[in-house]
Amino acid sequence: MPRRSYDHYCAVSRALDIVGDRWNLLIVRELCSGPRRYSDLFADLPGISTDVLAARLKELERDDILTRNKVGPRAATAVYELTSAGAALRPALDALSSWGTEHLGERRPTDAVRAHWFALPLGRAVAQVLPQGTATVHIGETTLHYVITENGITHHDGPAVASDLELRLDLPTATEVATGARVLPTPDSSAV
Incomplete structure (x- = not known):
């Protein structure tokens, strides 16, 4: 075509x-x-x-x-x-994700959802807690890790070989963190 x-x-x-x-x-x-x-x-x-x-x-x-x-x-x-x-499109996706987060609104009954779809906004939340390093995030059965450097944030499938931070979230908590309705719970915080 x-x-x-x-x-x-x-x-x-x-x-x-x-x-x-x-x-x-x-x-x-x-x-x-x-x-x-x-x-x-x-x-x-x-x-x-x-x-x-x-x-x-x-x-x-x-x-x-x-x-x-x-x-x-x-x-x-x-x-x-x-x-x-x-x-090289990742920064454009990240910018769209940031802009789109403000327009998500409530999840509709017809909306599909996958835990890894929150990778971009969760990466921004992780970088606020860990400005540089490697973090593994478990969202239910989904595991991904972030590498945060002065050049930006990348996310990858599976756990990191060595993590500076490890978090376990359920999907509702990940959704709230991704949309900014909740601060990212850290291992030393009481919010989970």
Whole structure:
């Protein structure tokens, strides 16, 4: 399918030509914490059809936002991973997350939710408690870790090898912290 374009000689327009299609930035969000299989992406993007997911992955690969690698026995499984150009979108996602947090409102009965979708706003909350270092955060069955440096915050799947801070949150607490309704509980605080 030919690429649609705004045909504006503008940096925002060019960026949206590449990542502005529906689902593209959510696919990038899913890949921010590490490589994912197609089935993982499909499971964590409720509402996307298999045809749309396949098309978006091909477009993002064509545009050098992600790569597709074969892994496993006989290289039977495809794993998608952000390229350096894709990873460079993280600050834009973080800014959208910050702006969007103010517009979340109450969760609607039709809203899907995944614990790792709170990774970006939780990262900002973790950085307020731990300005530099590594933190592991458990949200129910989901575990991710943050690396916080003077260059910013990144999050990754699974626990850190060595953590300066380890937190266990349930999903309601993670939601409240992510939306700013609650301060991040730390191991030495009484709020949990």
